[in-house]
Amino acid sequence: xxxxxxxxxxxxxxxxxxxxxxxxxxxxxxxxxxxxxxxxxxxxxxxxxxxxxxxxxxxxxxxxxxxxxxxxxxxxxxxxxxxxxxxxxxxxxxxxxxxxxxxxxxxxxxxxxxxxxxxxxxxxxxxxxxxxxxxxxxxxxxxxxxxxxxxxxxxxxxxxxxxxxxxxxxxxxxxxxxxxxxxxxxxxxxxxxxxxxxxxxxxxxxxxxxxxxxxxxxxxxxxxxxxxxxxxxxxxxxxxxxxxxxxxxxxxxxxxxxxxxxxxxxxxxxxxxxxxxxxxxxxxxxxxxxxxxxxxxxxxxxxxxxxxxxxxxxx
Amino acid sequence: xxxxxxxxxxxxxxxxxxxxxxxxxxxxxxxxxxxxxxxxxxxxxxxxxxxxxxxxxxxxxxxxxxxxxxxxxxxxxxxxxxxxxxxxxxxxxxxxxxxxxxxxxxxxxxxxxxxxxxxxxxxxxxxxxxxxxxxxxxxxxxxxxxxxxxxxxxxxxxxxxxxxxxxxxxxxxxxxxxxxxxxxxxxxxxxxxxxxxxxxxxxxxxxxxxxxxxxxxxxxxxxxxxxxxxxxxxxxxxxxxxxxxxxxxxxxxxxxxxxxxxxxxxxxxxxxxxxxxxxxxxxxxxxxxxxxxxxxxxxxxxxxxxxxxxxxxxxxxxxxxxxxxxxxxxxxxxxxxxxx
Numbered sequence: 229x230x231x232x233x234x235x236x237x238x239x240x241x242x243x244x245x246x247x248x249x250x251x252x253x254x255x256x257x258x259x260x261x262x263x264x265x266x267x268x269x270x271x272x273x274x275x276x277x278x279x280x281x282x283x284x285x286x287x288x289x290x291x292x293x294x295x296x297x298x299x300x301x302x303x304x305x306x307x308x309x310x311x312x313x314x315x316x317x318x319x320x321x322x323x324x325x326x327x328x329x330x331x332x333x334x335x336x337x338x339x340x341x342x343x344x345x346x347x348x349x350x351x352x353x354x355x356x357x358x359x360x361x362x363x364x365x366x367x368x369x370x371x372x373x374x375x376x377x378x379x380x381x382x383x384x385x386x387x388x389x390x391x392x393x394x395x396x397x398x399x400x401x402x403x404x405x406x407x408x409x410x411x412x413x414x415x416x417x418x419x420x421x422x423x424x425x426x427x428x429x430x431x432x433x434x435x436x437x438x439x440x441x442x443x444x445x446x447x448x449x450x451x452x453x454x455x456x457x458x459x460x461x462x463x464x465x466x467x468x469x470x471x472x473x474x475x476x477x478x479x480x481x482x483x484x485x486x487x488x489x490x491x492x493x494x495x496x497x498x499x500x501x502x503x504x505x506x507x508x509x510x511x512x513x514x515x516x517x518x519x520x521x522x523x524x525x526x527x528x529x530x531x532x533x534x535x536x537x538x539x540x541x542x543x
Numbered sequence: 544x545x546x547x548x549x550x551x552x553x554x555x556x557x558x559x560x561x562x563x564x565x566x567x568x569x570x571x572x573x574x575x576x577x578x579x580x581x582x583x584x585x586x587x588x589x590x591x592x593x594x595x596x597x598x599x600x601x602x603x604x605x606x607x608x609x610x611x612x613x614x615x616x617x618x619x620x621x622x623x624x625x626x627x628x629x630x631x632x633x634x635x636x637x638x639x640x641x642x643x644x645x646x647x648x649x650x651x652x653x654x655x656x657x658x659x660x661x662x663x664x665x666x667x668x669x670x671x672x673x674x675x676x677x678x679x680x681x682x683x684x685x686x687x688x689x690x691x692x693x694x695x696x697x698x699x700x701x702x703x704x705x706x707x708x709x710x711x712x713x714x715x716x717x718x719x720x721x722x723x724x725x726x727x728x729x730x731x732x733x734x735x736x737x738x739x740x741x742x743x744x745x746x747x748x749x750x751x752x753x754x755x756x757x758x759x760x761x762x763x764x765x766x767x768x769x770x771x772x773x774x775x776x777x778x779x780x781x782x783x784x785x786x787x788x789x790x791x792x793x794x795x796x797x798x799x800x801x802x803x804x805x806x807x808x809x810x811x812x813x814x815x816x817x818x819x820x821x822x823x824x825x826x827x828x829x830x831x832x833x834x835x836x837x838x839x840x841x842x843x844x845x846x847x848x849x850x851x852x853x854x855x856x857x858x859x860x861x862x863x864x865x866x867x868x869x870x871x872x873x874x875x876x877x878x879x880x881x882x883x
Contacts, residue, residue: 251626254633257602259626325733329833337642339634340579352630356819360633363642365819368826372741421744425802426826427819434623438568439616441558476615483616522613523555530611 249417249431252358262432263418264351269430273377275345280327287323291316332370337363342433350433356417357427365426372422376408442479442518460516466501467524473537475525478518482511490514557612564604568624571597575627598628646830649875654827655794656871658801665754665797669789672755676762690756690763705771732788733836736795740802740829747803754796779853782860783846788839790867791832798825798832835867 247263294316335343341361342352353369355361412418417429481493487510494510497503497517506513525535535541574590574597605621612618655662679686735757742749761781768777802821809817842863850856 253602253625253629255599255602257606257625259629260622261626339581339631341630341634354630356815362823364823364826367830368819368822371737371826371829372744372822421741424815424818425744425822427815427823434626436616436620436623438565438572438620441561442614442616472613475613479615519555522557525613526555526557526611529613 246416247418251354251431254358261354262434264349264430264432266412266418268349268351268432269412269418269420272343272345272349272351275348276331276343279344280331283327283331284324287320287327291320329370332373333366336366336370341366346430351430352433353428354431355427356423356429361428365428367426369420369422369426369428372420372425376411376421439483442482442515442522460513460520462501462517462520466503467521469500469538470521471535471537471540472525475518475521478514478521482514482518485511557608557614557617560607560611561614561617564600567597567600568604568621571601571628572624575624575631578631579627594628595632598625598632601625601628646827651827651831652871652874654824655831657824658797658828661797661801661804662793664800665793668751668754668796669758669793672758673762673765675755676759677766678762679759680763680766687763687767690759705773708768708771708773709776732791732840733833736792736832736836737829739792739795740799740825740832743796743799743801743803743825744806745803746807747800750796750799750803754792757792776853779856779860782864783850783856784839784843784860786860786864787835787842787867790864791835791839794828794835795832798828801825838863 244262244265247265249261249263250258251261252258332343335346336353340347340352341354346352353361353366355365408421412420417423419429423429478493481489490510494513497514528535570593574586574594577586601621602625605618605625608614608618608621676690680690735753739750739753742753765774765777768774802818802825805817805821806814812820842859846859850859
C-alpha cells in the first residue's frame, strides 16, 4: 500500500515529507516508510558499477597472473599452451556476464535485500504491496535494468562509433533511451521501469536506538524523600498553552540536553505561562513541565481528544 | 498525601507501559541486528523460534503506544524496529540454490504454459518475419544488404557460389577457439533475448519489431542458400543450436509481449498491479531463457562444428526440440498450485 495520507494524527517530522509513505503489514499495522530519494539511488548505482568494474579488473588481473605463471611453467612456449589460454578466455567471458547480471540478483535475494552500494547509502528493495519480496520480483526488476542502463550506454557508444545516424535521429533515439534512465524522476514513488514490472520499490533503512526515558528526574527521589519535580506545581491554565508539537520540541531539547537551548526554552515557557524564570535549575523545571504536560495530553488522548499544536483549540 | 500525588503524576502511565515491555524489544533488536549482519546461522533455536512472536508483540506494542504515548522518540524506535523485523519475518525466504530447485522442478514450465497465448503471438510474428525477409530478398536482392549486418555476410551473399556457401556449412572441425566462440555467442545472444523481453515494457511494440528484424535476417539468409539448392543443409546447420536458440528467443519475445499486453490492457486491475503480476511471471520465463541460451551457445560452439553431416545435425536439433517440448508441456503439471 502506498498512501501518503497519514493514518494517524501523529506528527511526523521528516526531511522530505513528499517521500513518506504508509506500508500496511500483513497483520494490518500501518508502518511509515520513506522512499529512497533519486540521488541515493543514483549514488548506490554508481557504487555498484564501480564495484562490478573493480571485480572485473580483479578477475582480469588474476587471469594475467595465471598466464604469467603458465609462461614460467611452460618456459615461455605460450603458443603451445592454447588449451589453457582458451579456457581462461571462456572463464573470463562467463565471469563478466555473471558480474553484470548475477551480482544484483545475489545480493537483493539476501536478508538485507540490498547490494553493497545500496547498503552503503542505507536503502533496500521491498515489495510494494507489503507482502513478501519474491525471487521472481528480484529477477524481474534486474532484467529490466539492461534497457534502462546498458541500452543508453550502448546506444551512445555505437551511434558515436558508426556515425551512420543523422543528428536528428541520433538525438531522438537518445531521448527515447534517456526516458527509461530518467523514469524514476517522473513518478511519485521513484519507481524505475524494473520496479514497475516487478512490483517493488526502494525505501530507506531505519535504525533508531531506544532512547532513555525523557524525564528521568520525575521518577527519582531526592535524599530528602521528595521527588525533585514535586517542587513545581502547574495549574491547568499553565498546561493548556501547548499541544503535541510543542511537547515534541521539548522532548528533543531534553534528549539533546544542551545547556544553552535548555535555558532558552525554559525562559520562553516561563514567559508564556507568566512565571518568573529562575536560573540554575532549568533541567529540573523543564522535566517537571514536560512530565506534567505529557500526562495531561495523554490523559485527554485516552479519551480520544488530541491537540496538534498551540494554535489548535485546547481540549 | 501530596507525595503520593506527586509520584502518581511523576511516573507517566506511558512510561510504565514502556518499562514493562522494553526487555522484549531489546531482545528482538539484538536478534534482528545479528540477522542483518548475516549471522543468522549463529542464532540459537530459541531465538529463531521467538522472532515471529516477538515481532507480533512489538506490532501490538506499537499500536498501543500510538494511541497512548506521546513519547515521539519511543514511537520512532518502535516503528523502526517493527520495519526491520517485518523485513526479516517477511523477507525473501529462498536462497538462490533452493529457488533454482523449485524453478527446474516445475516452476519454469508452469510459467511458460501460463503465457501460451503470447507464445502463439510471438511465433506468428517470427514466422511472418522470416517470410518477409525471404520475400523481400527474393524480389530484390539488394534488400539483403539492408537486412544483414556486415559482419555476418562475409561470403554468404546473394550470388555466392555453391562451393563457397557449402564451405561455410561444413568443414569447420579444425577451427580453433570453439569454446571462446561459444561463450561469446552465449553472452551476446543472452543480451539480445533480455532486450527482447525488456522492451516489452514499452507496450510490446519494440519487442515485436526486434523479433521481425532478427527473423527477417534469417529469411534473407535462407533465400541465399535456397538459390544454390542448399536449403536442407542450411536448415540442418541452423537447427542443431537453432531449435534451442530460436525457442529461447521465442520465449523471450513472448515474455516481453506478455508484459506489454498486460500494461496496455490491464483489465479490472490497476496498471501497476497488472504490470507487476505479468512481470513476475515473465521473469521466471526469462531466467529459463538464459539457461536455454547457455545450452544453445554450447551446441553452437561445439556440436555444430564437431558434427559435420546433415542427418546428425537434424538428429541433435530435433532431439533438443523434443526435449524442450516434453519439458514445457508435460513437466510440473501434477503439482500445479494456484498462484505459483
